[in-house]
Amino acid sequence: MLEATDVTKVYDTRGVETRALDGVSLRVDAGEFTALAGPSGSGKTTLLNLFGALDAPTAGQLRLDDQQLDQLSSAQLARLRLQQLGFIFQAYNLIPVLSARENVEFVMELQGVPAAERRERALAVLHEVGLGEIADKRPLEMSGGQQQRVAVARAIVSNPRVVLADEPTANLDSKTAAALLDLMEEMNREHGVTFLFSTHDPMVIEKARRVVRLRDGRVVSDEQREAESA
Amino acid sequence: MRVLDFLHSTVVLLRLALLSTVALLKPSTWRLALRNVGRNGRRTAVVLTGVSVGLGGMMLAMAVNYGMIFQMVESAIRTELGHVQVHGPGWEEQPGIEVRLPSDRIPSDLEQRAPGLRAWAPRVRGEGLVYSPRASVGVRVVGIDPAREASVTVLADSMTQGVFLDGERRKVLVGERLADRLKVDVGAKVVLSAQDVSGEMTGEAFRIAGFFRTASRELDESAVFLRLDEARRLFGLGDEVSEVVLVAHAESGSGPLRDWLAAQAPQAEVRTWKEIRPFLVQIIDMFEQTGWVVYAAIFVAMAFGIANVLLMSVMERTREIGILSAIGMPADRLVAMVLAEALVVTLGGVALGAALGFGGTALLSDGIDLSTWGEGLESFGIPTRIVPVLPAHQLGIPIVIAIVTAVVASLWPAIRAVRTRPAEAVRHV
Ligand SMILES: Nc1ncnc2c1ncn2[C@@H]1O[C@H](COP(=O)(O)OP(=O)(O)O)[C@@H](O)[C@H]1O
Ligand SMILES: [Mg+2]
Numbered sequence: 001m002l003e004a005t006d007v008t009k010v011y012d013t014r015g016v017e018t019r020a021l022d023g024v025s026l027r028v029d030a031g032e033f034t035a036l037a038g039p040s041g042s043g044k045t046t047l048l049n050l051f052g053a054l055d056a057p058t059a060g061q062l063r064l065d066d067q068q069l070d071q072l073s074s075a076q077l078a079r080l081r082l083q084q085l086g087f088i089f090q091a092y093n094l095i096p097v098l099s100a101r102e103n104v105e106f107v108m109e110l111q112g113v114p115a116a117e118r119r120e121r122a123l124a125v126l127h128e129v130g131l132g133e134i135a136d137k138r139p140l141e142m143s144g145g146q147q148q149r150v151a152v153a154r155a156i157v158s159n160p161r162v163v164l165a166d167e168p169t170a171n172l173d174s175k176t177a178a179a180l181l182d183l184m185e186e187m188n189r190e191h192g193v194t195f196l197f198s199t200h201d202p203m204v205i206e207k208a209r210r211v212v213r214l215r216d217g218r219v220v221s222d223e224q225r226e227a228e229s230a
Numbered sequence: 231m232r233v234l235d236f237l238h239s240t241v242v243l244l245r246l247a248l249l250s251t252v253a254l255l256k257p258s259t260w261r262l263a264l265r266n267v268g269r270n271g272r273r274t275a276v277v278l279t280g281v282s283v284g285l286g287g288m289m290l291a292m293a294v295n296y297g298m299i300f301q302m303v304e305s306a307i308r309t310e311l312g313h314v315q316v317h318g319p320g321w322e323e324q325p326g327i328e329v330r331l332p333s334d335r336i337p338s339d340l341e342q343r344a345p346g347l348r349a350w351a352p353r354v355r356g357e358g359l360v361y362s363p364r365a366s367v368g369v370r371v372v373g374i375d376p377a378r379e380a381s382v383t384v385l386a387d388s389m390t391q392g393v394f395l396d397g398e399r400r401k402v403l404v405g406e407r408l409a410d411r412l413k414v415d416v417g418a419k420v421v422l423s424a425q426d427v428s429g430e431m432t433g434e435a436f437r438i439a440g441f442f443r444t445a446s447r448e449l450d451e452s453a454v455f456l457r458l459d460e461a462r463r464l465f466g467l468g469d470e471v472s473e474v475v476l477v478a479h480a481e482s483g484s485g486p487l488r489d490w491l492a493a494q495a496p497q498a499e500v501r502t503w504k505e506i507r508p509f510l511v512q513i514i515d516m517f518e519q520t521g522w523v524v525y526a527a528i529f530v531a532m533a534f535g536i537a538n539v540l541l542m543s544v545m546e547r548t549r550e551i552g553i554l555s556a557i558g559m560p561a562d563r564l565v566a567m568v569l570a571e572a573l574v575v576t577l578g579g580v581a582l583g584a585a586l587g588f589g590g591t592a593l594l595s596d597g598i599d600l601s602t603w604g605e606g607l608e609s610f611g612i613p614t615r616i617v618p619v620l621p622a623h624q625l626g627i628p629i630v631i632a633i634v635t636a637v638v639a640s641l642w643p644a645i646r647a648v649r650t651r652p653a654e655a656v657r658h659v
Contacts, residue, residue, distance in 0.1 A: 045657075054556055055653035075560060082558025089656060093553060097265035107557055109258055154557070 002028040002051055002162055002196070007060030009046050009217075020046040022217040023060070028162065028196050033188045035208035036198040042214040044198035045166050051196065052085055052164045053077040064161065082110055086155030086163035088197075091171045093151035094139040100126060100150045101135040104157050111158060125153045129183055145176035152183060156193050165197035169204055181207045246645070249562035254570060259563065263570035270543065274575055277539050281579025281632055282586055284532035288525050288628050289587025293618035294598065295521040299514050300619050303481065305445040306510055307503055308384045312351075312475035313484040315506060316491055317499045321473075327356035327427060330470040331498060344476070345490050346483030351378035352471040354461040358424035360404075360454055362412035369408070369454045371424060373461020382477050385442060385455070392416035392440025395457060401439035405450030409441050416440055422454065426466035434464060529631055537639035540572050544643035551647045552655020561648040568647065572640030573633070580632050591618045 009021040021043045028034055028051075036044045049055040050062055053069050062069040064084060072080065081087070094103045104122040113121070126135050129149045139147050148168055155163045165184070169177035181204055187193045197204075205211055213221040253259055267274050307313060318329040333352060341347050354373035359366055376395040380386035385403075386394045395401055402420065404412070414420065416438050423433035436456065444450055462470070478487050484502040492500040504511050544551070554564060597615040647655075 049653040049656075052556065054656065055651055078555070078558050078560045080558075081556060082560075085558075087553075087556050089553065089556075092549060095262075095550065095554070097262065097269050110557075110559055110563070 001030050001065055001194070003063045004047070004050065005061045005063075007047075007050060007057045007062065009043075009050065009055075010058045020217055021050070021057070024214075024217070024219055025060075026212060026219060026222075028194065030161070030194050031188070031192055032210055033185060033195050033208060034197070034210040034212060035205050036196060036212050036214060037200065037205050038198075038214035039200055043217040044200075044214055046217075047214070048164050048166050048196070048198055051162075052087060053081055082107065083158070084161045086158075086160040086193075088148070088151045088155050088163065088165035088168045090167045091144070091147075093154075094147055096139050099136045099138050100131060100142070100146075100153075103139070103150055104154045107154055107158055113158075121157060122153075125157045126150070128187075129153045143176075144171050145180060148172065148176075148180050149183065152180070152187070156187055156191070160193075162194040162196060165195060167198055167200075169199065169201060174203060177201065177204065178207075243645070246562055246565060246648075247641075249560075250565040250569060250644075253560075253563045253566035256563075256566070259566045259570050260574075263567055263574055266543075266567075266571050267574045273539055273543055274578075277536055277575040278579045278582060280532055280535040280539075281576055281636075282582035284528050284535075285580055285583025285628055285632055286586025286590060288528045289584070289620060289625070290590045290594075290618065291524050291528070292521065292624065292628070293587070293591045293594075293620045294616055295517055295524075296621040296624075297619040298616050299517050301616065302510070302514065302517075303503075306507065307477065307481070309444045309446050310383060310449060310475075311503045311506065312382055313478045313481065314476045314488045314491065314500065314502050316474040316476070316495065317472065317501075319497055319499060321499050322501070325355070327354075327425075327465050327467075327472065330467065330472055331474065333469050333471045335495065336471075336474060344487060346478040346480070346487055348477050348479045349378070349381040350474055350476040351375055351382040352458060353379075353473050353475060354458055354465065354467065354470075355472040356424055356461070356465050358422055358454070358464075360408075360412065361421040361423070362414045362418065364413045365411055367408060367411050367452070369422075369452050371422065371461060371464065372453055372455050373458040373464075374455055375458050379455075382475055384444070388442040388444045389440045390443045392438065395439060395455065398439070399457075400434070400436050400460070401456070402436040403440055403442055403455040404438055405453060406441045406443045407447070407450040408452065408454070409438070411451070414438060422456070422464065424464055426464070428466055430466070432464055432466070434460075525628065529628075529635065532632070533635040533639060536572070536576070536636055537642070540568075540636075540640045541643045543571070544568060544640075544647050548647070548650065548655050549657075552650065552652045555648065555652040556656055564648045565641070565644040568640055568644035569637060572636045576633055576636035580629055583632070584629070587620065591620050594618050 004024055004026045007021055007024045008019070011018040011020055024043070024047060036047065038044055046055070050057050053072075056070060064080065067080065069077070095106065098106060101119070101122045104125060105118045108118040108121065123132065123135060126132055129152055131146060131149055131153070134142060134146065139150070142150070151168070155165070169180055172180060184195055184197070185207060188195055199205060208225070210222070210224050212219060316331065318331045321329040336352070337343060340350055352375055356371050358369055358371040360369050374395070376386070380394070390406060395403060402422065412420065418438050419435055420438060421433055421435050423431060426432050442450070462468070476487060478484055484504070488500050488502045551564060595617060597617040599615055
């Protein structure tokens with residue numbers, strides 16, 4: 001479904017070249033719950049950004065299903081992100097002036113979902129992530145863990161093909177981090193949401209069913225695991 | 231190739247501008263914009279203050295300038311000039327008692343017939359000398375029909391001592407300044423002498439009925455008014471006049487009135503006040519132009535202020551805008567959001583500024599006293615007390631400029647924001 005073929009990304013900052021990705025090939029299939037592991041600077045964010053059509057590779061190809069990303073215009077890419085991808089970033093994911101419910105609704109509003117349906121689905125998904133009570137709070141009134149849960153709700157609310165999460169637990173304490181991972185895993189298991197998330201936290205890696213390890217911009221291992229919970 | 235690239239990016243930009251305008255019509259754009267405006271109170275206050283002070287100040291500057299021009303024109307027109315004057319052929323080149331109009335040509339129901347005419351008055355004008363026991367001064371001798379003159383000019387209301395001309399014979403009016411030079415009081419006897427139409431020197435004794443003081447220093451220094459029939463006798467005229475002065479219901483009626491009169495009396499010289507006093511028109515133009523320089527300066531300062539604040543408000547939110555873009559908000563909606571934010575604060579500032587402008591003008595409706603610089607201004611015919619008047623026909627200009635400024639000033643950061651690759655923007659903390 002999501003596929004990178006021989007992807008290289010070189011950043012050029014005032015003449016200094018950084019080879020963030022060096023010939024990476026990777027395929028992610030529907031239903032996966034996959035961790036992108038590796039030390040800081042290994043290229044995790046870069047790879048997720050390429051998959052998410054937030055940036056373009058220096059060489060190589062990226063596809064989502066049968067769409068080749070380098071052949072789409074920026075407006076088409078925006079639409080692809082809107083309709084087919086979900087994003088969770090490390091922190092400050094939410095629009096500060098909108099409440100939890102409005103943040104979740106915002107994506108559907110951009111998609112043109114009618115107001116009544118929007119509201120219903122937003123409340124339903126917030127309940128699902130355990131935030132039914134604070135649907136009307138704004139991000140600044142929530143804890144970091146709650147904000148990340150809202151981000152999960154926003155990412156999954158319109159049934160994307162895949163949710164890309166860049167170190168979603170990096171700013172959380174270990175207990176909250178574990179709970180967030182459990183929530184993502186539950187969404188994966190019960191609703192079939194595909195997750196590709198990056199992390200360098202062994203506890204988080206532990207929970208993944210497939211672990212792809214990066215080092216210096218290359219894939220160094222790719223291991224499939226048994227589902228830990230049934 | 232360069233040209234094609236340029237054309238292409240122009241088309242892309244225009245398309246973005248068009249789509250953004252469409253996105254601007256969506257209520258959700260405004261909801262988000264309003265909340266963003268409310269979120270940074272200090273920044274909003276800065277723009278509100280900048281726009282309202284800029285616009286309010288500009289409106290006041292306009293009102294003072296326009297009030298000054300308006301009063302200058304009104305004062306010149308109502309002191310002596312009228313909107314339109316009719317003379318015999320040759321007056322413009324060589325004015326004098328030799329150039330006259332037969333007065334039987336003036337229909338008695340002229341007010342009904344001439345378009346936009348409010349009132350008219352006949353005058354006889356010549357040159358002469360006035361003698362008091364202590365001095366003699368060269369003067370303009372002006373014969374008037376007192377009742378008609380009072381309906382055309384403010385002379386009758388400008389008396390500072392004595393009375394205006396009435397039925398009594400052998401009376402004259404002089405300006406305060408002329409009275410000073412002649413060293414006479416009201417009631418004193420003076421002799422008026424002149425050369426009549428046949429070239430003979432004539433002279434007659436008059437009593438001073440009163441002193442006047444007008445906005446025209448020249449008039450106050452050198453004019454003597456007397457009854458029309460007595461002026462005719464002095465100059466040896468029959469049933470003739472030197473000029474007919476007309477006032478329309480409004481200044482804008484000057485041109486049409488002139489055209490109508492010129493068609494009725496093809497031989498006569500018919501001119502509007504602008505044609506008679508091109509110097510006054512030049513002064514007005516100068517005032518208007520200086521005004522625009524001042525308005526432009528205020529607006530440049532305001533535009534920089536707005537642009538600066540809007541730019542900051544976008545830069546500060548680079549990451550947030552990156553996230554909006556990452557989750558699929560299209561570029562046109564992002565631009566529309568930033569535009570809407572700019573419009574909200576600008577329109578707020580425009581409303582406040584207009585209130586300031588109207589309020590300030592109302593507060594100053596008693597006039598601003600410039601009499602400390604008085605002498606110099608008066609000799610240019612500039613009134614020393616200026617009542618600001620907001621020029622209704624020009625008010626749209628500063629408002630439109632304020633809004634255009636806001637749009638242009640916010641467009642740049644907005645387009646910059648959507649041009650940033652989301653990956654870059656999201657890294658930004
Ligand atoms: N925009 C950028 N400009 C320059 N260098 C960058 C940029 N983004 C990432 N890098 C570099 O690319 C390498 C990979 O970075 P990144 O993908 O962020 O790694 P990770 O997410 O695994 O920490 C690092 O050396 C980083 O410094
Ligand atoms: Mg990273």
